[in-house]
Amino acid sequence: MSVHVGQAAEAPAFQAAAKDLLQNQQLRRNVRHATEVIRNKRAKVVGETPDWQELREAARRIKNHVMRYLDEYLERFEHACTRAGGHVHWARDADEANRIVIDIVKRHGGTELIKVKTMTSDEIRLNAALEAAGITPHETDLADLIIQLGHDKPSHIVVPALHKNKTEIRSLFLEKMRLGELGESAEALADASRRYLREKFLRVPIGFSGGNFAIAESGSVCVVESEGNGRMCVTLPRVLISLVGIEKIVPTFGDLEVFLQILARSATGERMNPYNSIWTGVTPGDGPEEFHVILLDNGRTAVLSDGESRETLDCIRCGACLNICPVYRQTGGHAYGSIYAGPIGAILTPQLQSMEHSQSLPYASSLCGACYEVCPVKINIPEILIHLRARVVEQGYAPLTEKVGMKAAAMAFSNGERLATAEQLARLAQKPLVRDGLIRSLPGMLGGWTASRDLRPIPPESFREWWAKREKQA
Amino acid sequence: MTISLFITCYNDTLFPETGKAVVAVLERLGHTVEFRAAQTCCGQMHYNTGYPHDAAAMMHHFLRVFRDAETICVPSGSCVAMMRDHFPKMAHESGDAEAVRACDEMLPRIYEFSELLIDKLQITDTGAHFPHSVTLHSTCHSLRSLHIGDRPVRLLHAVRDCTFVELPRADECCGFGGTFAIKNADVSAAMLADKLASIRETQAEVVTAVDNSCLMHIGGGLSRRGIPVRTMHLAEILASTHAEATL
Numbered sequence: 001m002s003v004h005v006g007q008a009a010e011a012p013a014f015q016a017a018a019k020d021l022l023q024n025q026q027l028r029r030n031v032r033h034a035t036e037v038i039r040n041k042r043a044k045v046v047g048e049t050p051d052w053q054e055l056r057e058a059a060r061r062i063k064n065h066v067m068r069y070l071d072e073y074l075e076r077f078e079h080a081c082t083r084a085g086g087h088v089h090w091a092r093d094a095d096e097a098n099r100i101v102i103d104i105v106k107r108h109g110g111t112e113l114i115k116v117k118t119m120t121s122d123e124i125r126l127n128a129a130l131e132a133a134g135i136t137p138h139e140t141d142l143a144d145l146i147i148q149l150g151h152d153k154p155s156h157i158v159v160p161a162l163h164k165n166k167t168e169i170r171s172l173f174l175e176k177m178r179l180g181e182l183g184e185s186a187e188a189l190a191d192a193s194r195r196y197l198r199e200k201f202l203r204v205p206i207g208f209s210g211g212n213f214a215i216a217e218s219g220s221v222c223v224v225e226s227e228g229n230g231r232m233c234v235t236l237p238r239v240l241i242s243l244v245g246i247e248k249i250v251p252t253f254g255d256l257e258v259f260l261q262i263l264a265r266s267a268t269g270e271r272m273n274p275y276n277s278i279w280t281g282v283t284p285g286d287g288p289e290e291f292h293v294i295l296l297d298n299g300r301t302a303v304l305s306d307g308e309s310r311e312t313l314d315c316i317r318c319g320a321c322l323n324i325c326p327v328y329r330q331t332g333g334h335a336y337g338s339i340y341a342g343p344i345g346a347i348l349t350p351q352l353q354s355m356e357h358s359q360s361l362p363y364a365s366s367l368c369g370a371c372y373e374v375c376p377v378k379i380n381i382p383e384i385l386i387h388l389r390a391r392v393v394e395q396g397y398a399p400l401t402e403k404v405g406m407k408a409a410a411m412a413f414s415n416g417e418r419l420a421t422a423e424q425l426a427r428l429a430q431k432p433l434v435r436d437g438l439i440r441s442l443p444g445m446l447g448g449w450t451a452s453r454d455l456r457p458i459p460p461e462s463f464r465e466w467w468a469k470r471e472k473q474a
Numbered sequence: 475m476t477i478s479l480f481i482t483c484y485n486d487t488l489f490p491e492t493g494k495a496v497v498a499v500l501e502r503l504g505h506t507v508e509f510r511a512a513q514t515c516c517g518q519m520h521y522n523t524g525y526p527h528d529a530a531a532m533m534h535h536f537l538r539v540f541r542d543a544e545t546i547c548v549p550s551g552s553c554v555a556m557m558r559d560h561f562p563k564m565a566h567e568s569g570d571a572e573a574v575r576a577c578d579e580m581l582p583r584i585y586e587f588s589e590l591l592i593d594k595l596q597i598t599d600t601g602a603h604f605p606h607s608v609t610l611h612s613t614c615h616s617l618r619s620l621h622i623g624d625r626p627v628r629l630l631h632a633v634r635d636c637t638f639v640e641l642p643r644a645d646e647c648c649g650f651g652g653t654f655a656i657k658n659a660d661v662s663a664a665m666l667a668d669k670l671a672s673i674r675e676t677q678a679e680v681v682t683a684v685d686n687s688c689l690m691h692i693g694g695g696l697s698r699r700g701i702p703v704r705t706m707h708l709a710e711i712l713a714s715t716h717a718e719a720t721l
Contacts, residue, residue, distance in 0.1 A: 014658070015657070015658055015660070015661075018658065018660055018661050019660045022660055022661070022664055326646055326647045326649070326665050326668075327658075327661055327665070330661050330664040330665060331661060362524075363653075363654065363657050363658065364658060364661075365651070365654065366614070366647050366649060366650065366651025366652075366654045366662070366665070367522060367614070367651055367652070367654070368614035368618070368646075368647035368651065369614055369615070369618035369619060370614075370618070370645075370647070372618070373618055383559075386521065386522055386524070389522070389523060389524030390524045390525070390526050391524075392524055393523075393524035393525060394524075398524065402523070402653075406519075406520060406523065406525050406528060407528075409515075409519065409520070409528075410520060410525070410528040410531065410532070412514075413483060413514040413515040413517075413532050413535075414514070414531065414532075414535065415512060415514065415535070416510075416511045416512040416513060416514060418514075419483065419486070419514045419515075420511075423486070423487050426487070438697065440698075445656055445657075446656060448655070448656040448657070448659030448662075449655060449656055449659065449694070451659055451660075451663065452659070452663035452666065452695065452698060453655075453663070453666070453691065453694030453695050453697075453698055454693075454694045454697040454698045455690075455694055456488070456690070456693070456694075456697075458487055458488055459488070459490060459491075461490060462486050462487055462490055463481050463485065463486045463489075463490035463493035463494070463509075464481070464486055464509070464511055465490075466490055466493075466494065467493075467509045467511075468511070
């Protein structure tokens with residue numbers, strides 16, 4: 001089995017990517033503006049929900065329960081979906097999922113595919129697999145279309161093209177849609193994409209979607225969105241394929257009451273998503289004639305097996321943690337090297353794929369806790385980041401200087417006398433570094449601090465020395 | 475009341491003035507302060523960086539040293555958060571029943587400095603005099619883990635001649651984050667730049683907080699840029715009286 005998360009295994013370390021992105025002032029302005037707008041909208045609609053904390057707790061409990069009995073609920077889903085005329089496929093990893101999709105498309109003689117609302121397809125690199133098999137995928141979600149046309153990468157879970165502004169999108173459309181002219185308003189851009197996409201909706205007979213929720217009792221799949229392009233994608237084609245991560249299961253239709261309330265508010269700051277599509281198997285004369293669901297593992301059961309970080313799978317991909325994160329706000333999503341960016345990406349990617357390729361991610365946080373506070377399903381992201389940091393160290397990926405430094409500090413902290421001695425030694429050691437009462441430059445890893453910050457030298461007397469003197473005098 | 479001071483490792487070494495200020499305030503209020511010289515560190519740096527076993531050794535040491543202390547005062551929000559958020563789980567994982575019991579019994583007796591004043595001693599007016607404009611950086615752990623709310627602000631409001639100026643975007647992290655400031659120095663510096671801009675907006679003379687770690691970060695940035703704003707732990711402001719209220 002080979003698990004990969006998009007191209008995350010080949011991505012540079014967070015620090016390196018962040019360093020480059022911090023130089024891009026336009027991108028930073030775009031990210032800052034967009035996250036601020038969504039954050040404020042979210043705060044408003046959450047503020048007007050009197051039972052917000054109860055909803056969060058309910059969501060957490062439902063997810064907790066599902067994860068505990070996931071095997072049973074998955075089989076229940078398979079049974080119900082099959083009974084309703086759907087076909088259920090199980091994919092252990094990305095390659096298996098891609099093969100299933102390609103087989104279905106080929107069986108129908110298809111050469112094109114219209115796609116919507118499926119970040120998971122980026123996780124398995126479906127588009128590349130399709131193209132290699134001679135099948136052309138068309139992204140139909142507006143933001144995904146912008147990414148596809150620009151050969152770009154998504155930078156946000158909910159708003160993948162958040163790093164682009166209107167002017168940049170306009171020039172992209174002018175070039176890629178081969179338009180002679182195009183207005184500058186958002187309406188003009190929306191109109192251009194509508195014309196471009198509708199031709200595909202009406203022509204391409206095979207559709208592909210993700211799923212926000214898969215309902216075990218009825219075998220239904222639910223997709224929520226803002227544009228209506230998803231609705232077209234899941235209703236117009238003759239054949240529909242939905243790729244759903246196994247963690248997307250909810251037990252009953254009634255559970256959506258909780259999730260549809262918290263998802264829209266957390267994701268886009270709306271009270272409700274403009275389009276909530278829920279479908280069950282196939283219905284003659286109405287919608288697709290053939291429906292396939294691919295239930296994807298790709299590392300998820302491994303996450304499930306660790307009780308300390310299992311709740312990572314509770315994520316409903318609302319992106320609230322990205323919008324609130326002070327780290328994400330500086331760099332945008334590309335720094336995380338994965339389609340799963342921000343705080344949730346920093347804990348999800350290293351668990352899905354091997355730590356070898358994601359050791360920088362658990363450290364891409366100041367542990368400020370803002371993500372945990374906004375998370376609608378109460379995932380304790382800081383706690384899981386710390387848990388994963390211990391895994392990084394345990395698996396031997398920590399730098400040697402850090403390991404030595406931590407060992408030395410642990411020795412010093414083992415009793416009061418040792419700490420007192422260490423303090424005296426540190427005072428001596430700093431002497432060559434102090435200039436005019438300040439430390440402006442430190443060697444090695446510590447140089448990161450003095451690159452932009454001064455350090456006051458260790459004062460001549462520690463508190464414990466002062467206290468001992470005072471005691472003596474008394 | 476006898477109050478045992480857990481100064482914390484970095485305050486002991488780098489910010490002894492904060493410890494002296496805590497002692498001054500508590501003694502002025504009529505309490506006895508004790509300092510146990512065997513104390514070291516809460517283990518936060520090790521725990522948060524991925525060295526939980528080293529951190530556990532420090533926790534056990536802390537529990538032994540302070541086992542019989544009646545009231546423990548800690549002038550560092552993040553160290554208190556470390557103890558409240560992680561000690562119970564760490565003690566449980568260590569399989570040491572006595573450590574689990576010690577956590578249960580001791581954690582309710584551990585107070586961050588502003589919590590101690592307001593919740594335990596029921597004091598907002600510490601008799602301080604500080605004729606300067608002050609803004610408050612709400613440190614992440616005191617805000618989101620301890621939920622200390624407006625306690626520091628209430629204490630500042632009671633200080634004579636002190637003008638409190640609210641910090642814009644006060645709930646945003648300053649970018650310190652312990653080893654984050656070194657491991658992700660560039661992003662940390664970018665976050666700090668935002669924080670410094672907010673501090674400048676207030677035109678305050680002093681920026682205060684209940685954590686010297688964040689203040690060390692903010693102060694390092696102010697110093698590098700030559701911005702004439704001083705960083706002071708809340709205890710140092712509350713300790714100043716008429717006689718010594720000059721910057």
